[in-house]
Amino acid sequence: MKYILKIAIILILFSSCKEEKKSIIVSSKEALSEVIKNAKAGDNIVLKNGTYKDLQIKFIGEGTKEMPITLSAETAGQVFIEGKSSLEISGNYLEVSGLFFRNGYSPIEDVIAFRTSEEKVANHSTVSNCVILDFSNLERDQDNLWVQFYGKHNELSNCYLAGKTNGGPTVRVDLKGNQSIRNYHKIINNHFGPRPRKGGARGETIQLGSSFTSMSPSNTIIANNLFEECNGEVEIISSKTNFNIIKNNVFYKSEGSVVTRHGNYVSVDGNYFIGDGVNEQYGGIRIINTGHWVTNNLFYKIKGKNFRSPIAIMNGIPKSPLNRYNQVTDVVVAYNTFVDSDSPWQFGVGTNIAQADVLPVSEIRSARPERVEFVNNVIYNSVGDPNPIIEHDRADGVTFKSNIIDNNGIEINSAYGLITKDLSLTDIGSNLAVPVTGFSDVEVYNGFDFENITEDLLGKSRSNHNQIGAILQADNIKLNILDKTKYGASWFSNEVEKTEPTTHKVTKVEELQAKINEAKNGDIIDLGLGLFQVDKSIVINKSITILSSGDGKAQIIYNGENDTPLFSLQPYGKLNIQNVILKGNNTNYLFASLKENMSNHFGLAVSYCEISNFKYALKVYKQAFSEEINFEGTSISDCENGIELSEETNDRGDYNTEYLTIDGCAFNSVKQNVIDYYRGGYDESTIGGNLLVTNSTFTNCGAAEENGILLNHRGIVNVNIKNNTFKNNPVKYVSILWGAKNNIESANSLTNSGIIKTEENLEQKLMY
Numbered sequence: 104m105k106y107i108l109k110i111a112i113i114l115i116l117f118s119s120c121k122e123e124k125k126s127i128i129v130s131s132k133e134a135l136s137e138v139i140k141n142a143k144a145g146d147n148i149v150l151k152n153g154t155y156k157d158l159q160i161k162f163i164g165e166g167t168k169e170m171p172i173t174l175s176a177e178t179a180g181q182v183f184i185e186g187k188s189s190l191e192i193s194g195n196y197l198e199v200s201g202l203f204f205r206n207g208y209s210p211i212e213d214v215i216a217f218r219t220s221e222e223k224v225a226n227h228s229t230v231s232n233c234v235i236l237d238f239s240n241l242e243r244d245q246d247n248l249w250v251q252f253y254g255k256h257n258e259l260s261n262c263y264l265a266g267k268t269n270g271g272p273t274v275r276v277d278l279k280g281n282q283s284i285r286n287y288h289k290i291i292n293n294h295f296g297p298r299p300r301k302g303g304a305r306g307e308t309i310q311l312g313s314s315f316t317s318m319s320p321s322n323t324i325i326a327n328n329l330f331e332e333c334n335g336e337v338e339i340i341s342s343k344t345n346f347n348i349i350k351n352n353v354f355y356k357s358e359g360s361v362v363t364r365h366g367n368y369v370s371v372d373g374n375y376f377i378g379d380g381v382n383e384q385y386g387g388i389r390i391i392n393t394g395h396w397v398t399n400n401l402f403y404k405i406k407g408k409n410f411r412s413p414i415a416i417m418n419g420i421p422k423s424p425l426n427r428y429n430q431v432t433d434v435v436v437a438y439n440t441f442v443d444s445d446s447p448w449q450f451g452v453g454t455n456i457a458q459a460d461v462l463p464v465s466e467i468r469s470a471r472p473e474r475v476e477f478v479n480n481v482i483y484n485s486v487g488d489p490n491p492i493i494e495h496d497r498a499d500g501v502t503f504k505s506n507i508i509d510n511n512g513i514e515i516n517s518a519y520g521l522i523t524k525d526l527s528l529t530d531i532g533s534n535l536a537v538p539v540t541g542f543s544d545v546e547v548y549n550g551f552d553f554e555n556i557t558e559d560l561l562g563k564s565r566s567n568h569n570q571i572g573a574i575l576q577a578d579n580i581k582l583n584i585l586d587k588t589k590y591g592a593s594w595f596s597n598e599v600e601k602t603e604p605t606t607h608k609v610t611k612v613e614e615l616q617a618k619i620n621e622a623k624n625g626d627i628i629d630l631g632l633g634l635f636q637v638d639k640s641i642v643i644n645k646s647i648t649i650l651s652s653g654d655g656k657a658q659i660i661y662n663g664e665n666d667t668p669l670f671s672l673q674p675y676g677k678l679n680i681q682n683v684i685l686k687g688n689n690t691n692y693l694f695a696s697l698k699e700n701m702s703n704h705f706g707l708a709v710s711y712c713e714i715s716n717f718k719y720a721l722k723v724y725k726q727a728f729s730e731e732i733n734f735e736g737t738s739i740s741d742c743e744n745g746i747e748l749s750e751e752t753n754d755r756g757d758y759n760t761e762y763l764t765i766d767g768c769a770f771n772s773v774k775q776n777v778i779d780y781y782r783g784g785y786d787e788s789t790i791g792g793n794l795l796v797t798n799s800t801f802t803n804c805g806a807a808e809e810n811g812i813l814l815n816h817r818g819i820v821n822v823n824i825k826n827n828t829f830k831n832n833p834v835k836y837v838s839i840l841w842g843a844k845n846n847i848e849s850a851n852s853l854t855n856s857g858i859i860k861t862e863e864n865l866e867q868k869l870m871y
């Protein structure tokens with residue numbers, strides 16, 4: 104009888120607990136704030152479907168493991184958070200799901216923060232099934248974070264984040280204060296969609312800690328995420344703390360690397376790095392500091408060089424301060440597979456001993472890696488690579504054991520014990536093919552603690568029939584790692600259905616802006632062979648092509664106000680203009696970005712046009728950025744200024760475009776800033792921009808150029824000037840190249856135009 108009574112009491116108590124759980128639907132800022140203030144463990148706060156503008160949520164509460172407090176959308180993906188909005192969380196066992204941040208930006212440091220003040224942080228809390236899309240600040244230099252972790256045991260899962268254009272990592276883990284050390288956060292099952300190139304540093308997708316907390320243990324896990332076209336900067340993940348795990352992620356066509364930037368003892372295990380065999384910006388893993396284990400990773404068609412090479416082992420600075428480069432020691436690189444990846448092992452990356460005359464001693468990276476093991480790895484090259492191993496500085500502190508290569512018969516310059524084998528590829532799904540057989544006779548190297556490498560890339564046990572390489576021999580491997588439905592928010596897809604462009608014919612000037620406004624992204628504006636007298640700037644805020652049909656060229660004559668552009672290149676505006684004659688009145692501009700609030704990138708391609716009589720052919724203002732600017736087969740004549748991208752003078756490594764290409768163009772009587780493209784600040788992790796000037800002529804240009812240089816590209820890392828003709832340009836120098844970087848020239852003809860000079864070392868302001 105007593106037993107039955109106890110059971111009855113337990114059932115009553117359980118029933119009471121269940122009754123305490125309740126859903127509360129709210130539809131206004133005020134109601135949400137009030138409900139949060141009174142929330143109890145087990146409450147489910149439901150935001151009614153709709154759009155909420157300028158909503159700054161402070162979600163504070165005390166849930167329990169069994170009864171968390173939840174804040175969710177009535178329907179996941181149907182609650183839109185817009186305008187100046189943010190979400191801050193503090194307390195314990197709080198859960199947020201289903202929100203869509205779009206059409207706005209955060210008015211504070213973070214879009215989502217796991218704290219509401221420096222003292223009040225979140226623990227055991229989760230943000231899941233949410234989307235943050237294009238929620239960037241209005242200015243590129245207004246750095247912020249989209250998700251910032253504080254506290255302990257918090258999680259970001261099954262979310263989609265894409266489109267961040269302003270400075271600052273997309274996601275960051277903060278370790279300031281004991282409340283955030285040994286945090287065991289989880290960043291899992293997310294889809295990090297395209298992050299556009301930023302044009303400088305401070306564009307990581309994930310940053311774990313900072314230089315000054317780099318000696319602290321974080322124990323953060325980044326696992327099972329898809330990183331797609333994460334191109335913000337050279338570092339996709341920047342690990343700056345200790346004991347982090349980066350496992351089972353897919354890095355797909357992303358222009359950067361996983362970098363153990365500061366901190367020690369990071370495990371990078373079971374990840375896929377997938378390129379296209381062409382783009383030399385797709386990277387792998389760059390290693391700094393001590394104690395890291397890099398195991399079971401697949402590098403597929405990764406063509407990145409130097410900092411972005413498949414495996415880059417850096418040189419360090421002796422007795423390095425926390426914010427610089429520590430020597431690489433006690434690192435294991437084992438059981439990895441490399442397929443058609445150029446020069447996959449590079450040592451002494453970043454050595455700068457040759458620049459000692461322009462750098463302080465504290466900046467010289469001369470400390471080579473020590474006690475590093477490269478063992479049990481497989482390299483396959485369908486086209487032989489004579490330099491699978493590159494030594495920028497000697498690799499005398501590296502042990503090489505039980506590594507094999509199929510190099511298609513090409514002799515290797517520095518083999519370091521690589522064992523040559525004839526291998527064949529096996530299709531494993533997701534358009535991947537790797538060697539999994541043909542090396543069972545190679546003895547596996549067993550180093551200290553290697554018994555802890557218990558599985559291969561696919562999770563198969565290494566306890567029986569172990570072999571080298573990332574994947575153990577198996578039949579019928581069929582991966583689907585590029586199935587986007589496995590990652591991110593369940594209700595969101597970034598797949599866009601391709602549509603054929605619509606052509607809009609314009610016959611009179613009054614129609615021009617109206618037709619552009621009416622057009623959709625990718626549409627074409629056909630000017631025929633018309634003559635258009637324009638007196639007001641044409642706004643470009645979408646992807647649009649303007650061209651002339653027929654055998655001739657349409658003409659646009661711009662009579663707008665002084666210092667205004669014919670084409671105003673605004674956020675999201677990507678203009679492709681072809682076969683058009685463009686004339687100004689010598690006081691106005693042809694193309695220009697906005698002076699402020701360039702919250703997203705623009706783009707410009709000019710082909711076979713005739714440009715004349717403008718104060719500026721192109722004027723790009725500070726904080727504006729275009730991923731690519733191309734001029735092809737175009738003449739620019741009788742202009743005060745040419746192509747001007749030189750306002751990023753903060754010397755923080757920023758610049759206004761990633762790629763500036765001038766091909767087959769004719770510059771005639773352009774007085775100054777013929778090409779002016781600037782990047783300032785000594786920042787070795789900024790490895791752009793990129794200037795190509797080829798097959799072009801420059802005549803009677805530079806007469807008003809105060810510094811006596813025709814082509815100004817100070818600080819730009821990659822410069823190629825080739826097959827050009829320079830004639831009667833009254834300057835001292837056509838170009839001053841930076842010899843220590845990738846600045847080259849060839850096959851240029853110079854007549855009465857000064858010289859092309861190379862300065863091996865270019866002195867720049869230190870950024871640190």
